[in-house]
Amino acid sequence: MKGRLMLTWLIVLLAIISLQSSGWASGMISHQNQSGRRKLRDQQGFISIDCGIAPSSDYKDSETHIDYTLDADFIDTGINYNIVSSEYIDEHTNQHLKNLRSFPEGDRNCYTLRPGEGGKNHKYLIRARFMYGNYDSKNQLPIFKLYLGVDEWANVEITNASNIIRKEIIHIPITDTIDVWSLLL
Numbered sequence: 001m002k003g004r005l006m007l008t009w010l011i012v013l014l015a016i017i018s019l020q021s022s023g024w025a026s027g028m029i030s031h032q033n034q035s036g037r038r039k040l041r042d043q044q045g046f047i048s049i050d051c052g053i054a055p056s057s058d059y060k061d062s063e064t065h066i067d068y069t070l071d072a073d074f075i076d077t078g079i080n081y082n083i084v085s086s087e088y089i090d091e092h093t094n095q096h097l098k099n100l101r102s103f104p105e106g107d108r109n110c111y112t113l114r115p116g117e118g119g120k121n122h123k124y125l126i127r128a129r130f131m132y133g134n135y136d137s138k139n140q141l142p143i144f145k146l147y148l149g150v151d152e153w154a155n156v157e158i159t160n161a162s163n164i165i166r167k168e169i170i171h172i173p174i175t176d177t178i179d180v181w182s183l184l185l
Helices: 021-025
Strands: 013-018 046-050 067-070 079-082 099-102 109-113 124-130 143-148 151-157 165-171 178-184
Touching: 124 178, 143 165, 151 165
Parallel strands: 046 067
Antiparallel strands: 013 046, 013 124, 079 099, 109 178, 124 165, 143 151, 143 178
């Protein structure tokens, strides 16, 4: 691979959430829930992606009531995997942490998000969760950088295969699309 980085990043969950003042100020999110987690009442303006789920496997999270969709409309590279080892998941593991998309080839693999009603100059909360889960049975914990467009967003260092890493940022794009990508270190 002489000088070429093999990109093997994974995204278990990538959600982009519109922070338009009418949504959050009017209380779209209820603060009461049996599990202590916030429950979503209205999903207008939200894109919640479960990376790696099979086609026609969209679902509603039973605790948060967030509707998740597959990532195929946002990216055209990578390979889907399920984390199957009981060492990393059990019946209490959130659904969106049981699947992932890996990118074993290429220097740049990009999710292109298209928020409704134009994304340019609007505030967005972008959340990403990562869990390695030893999905490939190689025990090679990845370290990579996340980017929004050309700007570096964060470093992700997975130090334990069962740890869940969460990254968040409020982003105001200068175009109507938001490109989220990574580079393996």
